[in-house]
Amino acid sequence: MLSEEELALLDAIRSTGSLSRAAARLGRAPSTISHAARQLETRFDALLFDRRRYRLQLTPAGHLLADEAARLMIDVSRLTQRVKQIASGWEDRLWIVCDEILEFETLLPVVQAFDALASGVTLRMTHEVLGGTWEALRDGRADLIVGATNEPPAIPGLRWFELGVMEWVFAVAPRHPLAKAAEPLGREQIAAHRAVAVADSSHGSAGRAYGVLGGQAALAVPGMRAKILAQRQGLGCGWVPKHRVASLLARGELIAKQTADPREPNVLYVAWRGDHEGRALQWWIEQFRQARLARRLVDGIDAFA
Structure with missing residues (x-):
């Protein structure tokens, strides 16, 4: 792994094409930059800088090192952020499955509000239909389900509440x-x-x-x-x-048309498993408990207006 100073050195030389200009950009003496460049080559036992031309350039090996090291630094930064995120109670990812009976457009403002929290949690939102919605929770393909119909089945650790009634x-x-x-x-x-x-x-x-x-x-x-x-x-x-x-x-x-056997309204449910309740899951549960959002989800959007 390269240090931030070594990454900055590679980037400065690649950008300026000159030892003196790279030194000026980094605020260091040209001799110090030259010494650091040779130390880097010794460390990797490879020619990283092409000194044969008027411009100082990275060799193909130098370009590879610069690109891959920069990518690794980004990955390390992301990993550090994720570790802090998990330590503070936020999940790494939250998988929400909506029954297809609900319209995704009604959830867009809630997604925007969640993004504003800058939690770092990755949202995955998919849909299922009828029995597939409960099945997704049972089989671990969902952390939270919304709009599920029929009575809640027997699922270990199941928690739920009624979202509303659809006519x-x-x-x-x-x-x-x-x-x-x-x-x-x-x-x-x-x-x-x-x-x-x-x-x-x-x-x-x-x-x-x-x-x-x-x-x-x-x-x-x-x-x-x-x-x-x-x-x-x-x-x-x-x-x-x-x-x-x-x-x-x-x-x-x-x-x-009126029918001799009217269809009873459907109760729609929000459900999750209580074995792990992170901050993101709790936030979404609280949103669905709000009567205004619940009514909007159940009534839906008249897309044919």
């Missing part, structure tokens, strides 16, 4: 056969038409699909926005978040 509306496109059907729609009426469902991302089970009746044909799509778009296009029917499609309903691009 649903059964909707179809104006040209869909069910658009003009008499209400309330019965199960047999609905089952005769293809449902649009968001595909469960769970790997450890067969997965679930909300709103799909037994024997009903289904179009599985990757996310809630895709589901809304597919239903607006008349490709199927199904339940969609009420607040997120408000403008589509107002403009008549989707038609809300």
Whole structure:
């Protein structure tokens, strides 16, 4: 490992191309710089400086040493910062998994607020669907999950609280056969038409699909926005978040239909494992406990307004 003085010497010679100018930049005598350069060559048993030309230049070996030593110094600086970060209670990394039912745009202001803390914690934010969200926490692929649905499963050390309640509306496109059907729609009426469902991302089970009746044909799509778009296009029917499609309903691009078996609102959860609770995890948990943020997350953004 090179010292900061040795790194500065290599950089000064590379930049100025002159022993005297390098000495002037470093505020040292040319003889001192020359001696330090020879000591460096002796230490590495390699020719690091090309003295044959009018300009003093680094040899290829000198360039390699300068580049790699600078990189190592940056790595050491980063490691030092990370050690201090961990010692002060901040995690090295925080992995947050959001259920796809939530819209990531609603979290951007919270990410900005977290960045302002200058904690050094690396954020990783991904999404799962339905059972895949709980599975990510259980399998260690998440430190914190947000928007998980259904009752919390048995996970060692599990801690959780309710984020809020999401309301649903059964909707179809104006040209869909069910658009003009008499209400309330019965199960047999609905089952005769293809449902649009968001595909469960769970790997450890067969997965679930909300709103799909037994024997009903289904179009599985990757996310809630895709589901809304597919239903607006008349490709199927199904339940969609009420607040997120408000403008589509107002403009008549989707038609809300009453059903004989209404869908109960879904409780959404925030959950984590209590075996390690660093400062970053605690900060995010406190943000999600705030009623205003929770309401914004659950209601979502009407992207079709």
